[in-house]
Amino acid sequence: MSTGLRTYFYRVLLPHGKVETGFLRLLVERDHSVRLRLEQRTDGTVLHLLRLPEWLNALNEFRLRMFRKQIRTQDLAGFLRDMGIMLDAGVPMMDALKTLIEDDSGSSGVSDIATRVHLDLSSGMRMPQSFDRHPDVFPETVRNLSEIGDQSGELSRMLLESASHVERLIDIRRDIRTALIYPMFVFATVLGVGFFWLYYVVPNLAALFKQLQAKLPPLTQWLIAVSDVLVQYLLLFLLAVVLVIGLLVWAYRYFPTFRRGIHELVHQLPIARTLATSSGMAFISEHLALLVRAGLDFMTSLDVLARATTDHYYRERLLKVRDGVARGEGVGASMRRVGGFPAMAVRMIAVGEESGSLDKQLDRLAQEYRKRLDVVVQTLSEIIKPALILLAGGLFIFMIVALLLPIYDLVRQSVNQSLGGGG
Template sequence: MTWYFYRVVDAAGAVRSGTRAFELGDPQSVREALEQEYEDGAVLSVRQIPAVLVQSVRSAGSLFGKKLKDQDLVVLLRDLAVLAKAGVPIIDAVRTLAEDAESVGPACAAVASRMLADLRAGATLGEAFDRQPSVFPEPVRNLIRLGDATGAMDRMLHEAADHVERLTALKADSKQALIYPAFVFTAIFGAAGFWLYYVVPNLASLFKQFSIKLPALTVAVIGTSEWVSSNGLLVLLGLVAAVALVMFAWYTSQKFRLQVYRALHVLPVAKRLMSAAGMAFFAEYFSLLLRAGVDIVRSLTVLENITGDLYYREKLTLVRMYVERGERVSAAMRRVGGFPPLMLRVIAVGEDSGTLDDQLQYLAGEYRTRLGRVVATLSEILKPVVIFIAGGLMAVFVVALVLPVYDLIGQAMAVRR
């Protein structure tokens, strides 16, 4: 896909500009496509956007861009589906959402306003969706185009909303396992930093005043505290710089992200989580694309472009290449490797019976269930691990600092006697 900037005059005489991705390889072909789209208008200019600039904008958008939330997208799709089911013309349905910012939210209303402008210029609803690729995922756009072709727009909108809801639940399940340990470990290390930076130095000065013989563990803790006090600012700046460097590498280097994903697919616990999430995502989108009337090769191309897990994206590229040469999907996946035997067998059955989309839909539900089980199991495993680490850290502080205090009290009582 190549991105182009264009300026056109629509049928109403208004000058419009925008950016869009085209599969066409040269500006002249893009110009001809736009002339067909705006047959009652005129194309003023078409310019290809450099790939480096596209990647930079995508990276900046990932970091700072405002996107339509999944929940808002579901509201937009469901409201359109309800209005279409009630017999309201599509342009009037979109106008209703554009003018009802209080109910649907300002973000949805802004998206609907842009769609309304496209519809007034003569675009179909599918074309209006295509012009906002950052808002509407490609499988959703494929369903809307199918609705334009079949006339079953209300059903396609409902199915698109259901799909987005399932993907939202899938993302939530994947993140749920990380929230609890991340919160607890942050609290633990924050408390440890407070002890090392503030509490330990005060107790250390007290021990020195009374010349108490300290055990090796206490000496080690006091030494660590002194090092943290002396280099705490440098450590903090180093951590901030390290986090910033990792984030920069993550958003700018595909090789770095690929290595991270490969590592996650090797680690024992992460491997199960990534496999369940990846297979659920793959089956869900593949089934949706096939049911939307997209051919297998094009569906694999779409999956390759939208899969966030670069480990599976690399494998999907090879699968697509083998399928383009005439192999079946199941055979190509088996040759590439990395896909569970269950998925390979079920896909082979679907290919033999001509029910591949139904089999993939079944697999998507099965892997979503498995992902939920993995997340629940992982959460239960992490709880005692977190408690053990927190208890061990506090035990170190108690043994290292409280026992010398008892010795100090004993010496004071001995002097009194």
């Protein structure tokens, strides 16, 4: 019988005569082990023990995963840091988890993570096994570090390393989001105002021009035609936009070739390339330094890193670098041969390999690229702001000119008629 996490229904006669019933999930090979654990825990006699069918257990797992709330990255970092601090202070693991579960002053997300891990450990799992059961919560790098810490007896240090790593990734993402919030807001406002003019203002002015039999210049006629099409086919237009966005998101999620093409395109565009290179190299050097410092060999580290990165441009190249290392090449030499990595990073990694200080060189690279990313994000934000203002100004000048020309002609005709009538 293979080892697996199983769910049991039990009825136990307690010493004072009361019967206790419930469900128990354990990582066991034999049902007899469950009976012994129940008798030891309750000091009673097991009256009935039923192992639930595998399909029912799988259905329950699916239900739990579907209705669990999404865990924030901030909550994961808080859980890892709190656990690392308490384990380093000598607090037993189960007591540390109970503390996080019962802590009302902390985040509910931290309590939820602690509850999941506590249930798994209560069933007989080790912490790395519990992390592996929740890949939606614990990234692969964190799972690997927990396994290393568990085997080396330095779990608390690995948890603290993981927490620092997750917090640095949070900072990178927050800086990028912060820089893009204002441009996105301005862009959305421009689109909203433009849509309002085309859908409401232009049709009303077009009706007025028609009533006054005004002679319309080609620019105004074109703008009115666009407005008429938008008003007439608004529902179809909105459905088409939603459908296109949905198709793009679906293709990005489920078609690796499409996703790879998007990432390749991003790395070719002028401004996007700088942002993608800085963020990608900060991520790669950060992860690689962490894994090498933890004691993983280059092959395993590159394999983990390739699976952890979401940028397929770098993922493919990291897999090729791993293959080169498997053939006996150095990491720096393999990166140079594969291409796509900045020359400075390749050179520093090669020097680190030769001097035996690769982890320090990777730390320097991570710090350098985080600084570069900060500069790029700030510069990008400053560039986008005036560009959007110019775009908005150009759009509104176009609309105003297109709509003012007929009004100017009407005023001029009215003045000429008044002067002619007065003469």
